[in-house]
Amino acid sequence: MNRRAMLGGALSSVALAACDAGGGIVDPRxxxxxxxxxxxTAPGWLGQAGEVYVLAGEVRHDPGSRFEPLRTTPRVPGPTLWLVARVERLDWEEAIHREVLRLLALWxxxxxxxxxxQVDFDAATRGLDRYAAFLADLRGRLPRRWKLSITGLMDWSAGGDPAALRRLAGCVDEVVVQTYQGRRTIPGYAAxxxxxxxxxxxxRIGLVEGGEWREPAGLSGDPMFRGHVVFLLA
Structure with missing residues (x-):
């Protein structure tokens, strides 16, 4: 996801977030x-979290680039973990697929x-069809015990091709829609x-730590809404 451009789970997380419905600063706790x-640096209380999306590595845009690890294998007894791959190109060689699957098994x-x-890719709203084809292939390679998550832009809902969105929905388990740019919440996000x-x-709704957040009316009542993911900054 291009955070410079634009940027569920448990019902309890929805309830907690509803406390902020009146507006205010996003407090991760x-x-x-x-x-x-x-x-x-992971705060001490993160061990009590429900889920943590951990950026594990990236595939850069250079032709022939490999999966570049960004951290060692975590050992976290508490939260459920998502292995996040930051992706700049979709033409993956078999070696990249093998490495991602190897790391999931290693974790x-x-x-x-x-x-x-979770795949974190700068999928332009007008390029969702190609992205859906990539994800369908990836889903077919993942053992069924592992879910597939993606990040998404807010304007997918406004300008995304309905057919492409249906194809995305057919192969992913969730999309984390990001609402911030840099360290600030994007103005007009409610629209x-x-x-x-x-x-x-x-x-899920991706929020930035310390950013503004006023929960839109009716959000918590949407059956497709799975809660929030807070992007930690420090």
């Missing part, structure tokens, strides 16, 4: 799911509860989020 960047063998793989039902797939 009020939520249960988090995104952890390399270089960001699991280390004693972690692994939910699955975009109002159309999220059009995605046709389970979704």
């Amino acid at each position: 009020r939520y249960e799911a988090f995104f952890l960047w390399p270089g960001v 699991e063998a280390a004693g972690n509860r692994v939910a699955g793989l 975009y989020l109002a159309g999220l039902r059009k995605l046709g797939m389970p979704y």
Whole structure:
């Protein structure tokens, strides 16, 4: 996901987040799911989290680039983990697929509860069809015990091709829709989020630590809404 451009789970996380419905600053300790960047020190309380999306490595845009690991294998006894792959190209060689699957198995063998793989890719709203084809192939390679998550732009719901969105919905378990740019919440996010039902797939709302957040009316009542993911900054 291009955070410079634009940027569920448990019902309890929805309830906690609803406490912020009146607006205010995103306090991570009020939520249960988090995104952890390399270089960001995990706070002590993160061990009590429900789920943590851990950026494990990246595939850069250079032709022939490999999967570049960004951290060692975690050993986290508490939260369920998502292995996140930051992706800049979709023309993966077989070696990349093998490495991602190897790491998922390695994380699991280390004693972690692994939910699955999240792909973090700058999928333009007009390029969703090609992205859906890539994800369908990836889903076919993943053992069924692992879920497939993706990050998404807010304007997918407004400008995304309905047929492409249906294809996405057919191969992913969730999309984490990001609402921030840099360290700030994107102004006017409520207008975009109002159309999220059009995605046709389970979704979470990605919030930035310390950013503004006023929960849109009716969000918690959407059956496709799975809660929030807070992107930690420090």
